Amino acid sequence: MDDQLGIVGVDLDQIRPSGMDGIFVVPFILSPLPSQEWALVFDHVYYGILLAEKRRARLVEDHVELLVHEADSLQTQHAVLAQAVEQTNAAVRRRREERSRRGKSPKGGRERERRALRSLREQAGGLKL
Numbered sequence: 001m002d003d004q005l006g007i008v009g010v011d012l013d014q015i016r017p018s019g020m021d022g023i024f025v026v027p028f029i030l031s032p033l034p035s036q037e038w039a040l041v042f043d044h045v046y047y048g049i050l051l052a053e054k055r056r057a058r059l060v061e062d063h064v065e066l067l068v069h070e071a072d073s074l075q076t077q078h079a080v081l082a083q084a085v086e087q088t089n090a091a092v093r094r095r096r097e098e099r100s101r102r103g104k105s106p107k108g109g110r111e112r113e114r115r116a117l118r119s120l121r122e123q124a125g126g127l128k129l
Contacts, residue, residue, distance in 0.1 A: 003093040005030050005038065007082055011063060022070045027063040028081055034059065041091050046084040054080050 011027040018025050034042065039059050046057055053076055056067045068077055 003038075003089045003096065005032065005034055005085055005089055007064075007078070007085060018067055020067075024068050024070065026066045026068045026074065026077075027060075028066060028078070029063045030085070031062070033062045037095070038088060038092050041095070042084065042088040045088045045091060046081075049080060049084060049087075051080060053077070057081065057084075 008031040009029045014027045058065045
């Protein structure tokens with residue numbers, strides 16, 4: 001289950017300059033591989049954390065690429081990222097529990113989306129332009 005994701009290390013060979021002066025890309029490795037749902041929730045959670053020290057982060061497959069300034073405390077950046085991972089795990093768990101309580105599966109959501117799309121297309125086809 002990807003509601004138990006954790007940071008398991010840093011890919012030392014992939015730390016590299018970002019192309020911006022004094023800014024480097026530091027890839028933190030996650031395990032297990034995040035699902036699409038986890039990735040969407042992570043973006044929402046991470047960018048919802050309001051801290052002056054927080055840097056930009058991007059989820060790429062099984063790692064988070066964090067932009068870090070050479071003067072930054074890498075430990076502080078790691079702590080912010082770890083907080084976001086923990087909050088994302090909890091949010092994904094809550095979402096799944098809520099879906100389970102309501103008896104809704106992701107497949108049911110796709111069917112609802114297909115019906116809504118079909119309805120919108122019908123409405124759009126009937127517009128008087």
